Amino acid sequence: MLESPPLSLYVHLPWCVHKCPYCDFNSHVQRGVLPEGRYIDALIADLELDLATVSPRPLQSIFLGGGTPSLFAAEAIARLFEAVRLRVPCSPSMEVTLEANPGTIERGRFAEYRSAGVTRLSIGAQSFDDRHLRALGRIHTARETRAAVAEAQAAGFDDFNLDLMYGLPDQTRAEALADVEAALELAPSHLSHYELTIEPNTRFHRRPPSLPDDDTRFAMLTVCQARLAGFEHYEVSAFAVPGRRCRHNVNYWSFGDYLGIGAGAHAKLTDTDSGRVWRTAKLRHPLMYMRHAHDERRIAVRREVGSAERAFEFMLNALRMPDGFTRQDFEARTGLELERIEAALETGCARGLLGRVGAAQWAPTDRGLLFLNDLQALFLPGGPADNAGRSPLAAEWRHEPHESRSLAG
Secondary structure, X not given: OOOOOOEEEEEEEOEEOOOOOOXXXXXXXXXXXXXXXXHHHHHHHHHHHHHOOOOXXXXXXXXXXXXXXXXXXXXXXXXXXXXXXXXXXXXXXXXXXXXXXXXXXXXXXXXXXXXXXXXXXXXXXXXXOHHHHHXXXXXXXXXXXXXXXXXXXXXXXXXXXXXXXXXXXXXOHHHHHHHHHHHHHOOOOEEEEEEOOOOOOOHHHHOOOOOOOHHHHHHHHHHHHHHOOOOEEEEOOEEEOOOOOOHHHHHHHOOOEEEEEOOXXXXXXXXXXXXXXXXXXXXXXXXXXXXXXXXXXXXXXXXXXXXXXXXXXXXXXXXXXOOOEEHHHHHHHHOOOHHHHHHHHHHXXXXXXXXXXXXXXXXXXXXXXXXXXXXXXXXXXXXXXXXXXXXXXXXHHOOOOHHHOOOOO
């Protein structure tokens, strides 16, 4: 039976100082004065309309992503949080994450964010090598990242993530490991460590840089993951000090519900009364979004996730976590019987990509995590797609949690 899962809120703040050449997210270069007040008004109106379609549940987490949310003043963030709390019950232990670019943080700003209600930071370091940062089009230096972390710690933030990429243009294995070592010196509670990928509609796609070969990238992955052995490796690209997993992203990966407000924001919501699951996406362009935030035209896409697609989407996310999933997880979040995917589970186990943990739990093996696309493809409606495990459904609706791939630009 379909049950109401935990509820989170994603807020998209789409402006950035500079569009990075690898970024394929909905971010827009800030030109002129940032329309903070008007955009916050739009977010509040958007939230009010969305809440009419959601069964009452306390918010477990809020994530402010972008773009570069740290371009917004703490006063604007505080006004948004106040509006949220007036309209939605909030868990007393609610996690509130703000993405920050080290190059946009003014002295004292982190203390102001903390006073506004932010409990957790996600800092887009990417690398601690200035040469690689320039190649990535980043506006900050390694020194500015260290200064931002010191500022955050002085403001009382002991829970913060550092984003790191590997497989950068002309990067060596030693340089990739040096980035991890530099990050660990700053004592983060969480590290997101992911490979640079070349996405369509980016400058890197139009003019591809010289990237390390497959063997070198695999060597980078293995040596860096070995160095992070003291962290919980709880998702393909996510590492946390015990007790400091990102609760917001875990809700994504476990097929929880989330509201999405802001230009281009995605949402996934469960209607237990009708037994249906919906996904929506808001208008992408900030000006069009602000113009229509008070009416239904703010929704660019709305579609029901059918039962076959629902099973695939659950597995698409759950298999990213080494802990895997239980029968109860699958049936409660999808409203489907596990027998629907039993043949694919058996195939995954037979191929060594999936393992059984006890009577009613499955988890990807080490091999399965390395060949995750192949494992996920077993659960596609109608069977596996191509060798990359991609499908129109996956391309359209896979909504990566933000610390899996950096957005702060």
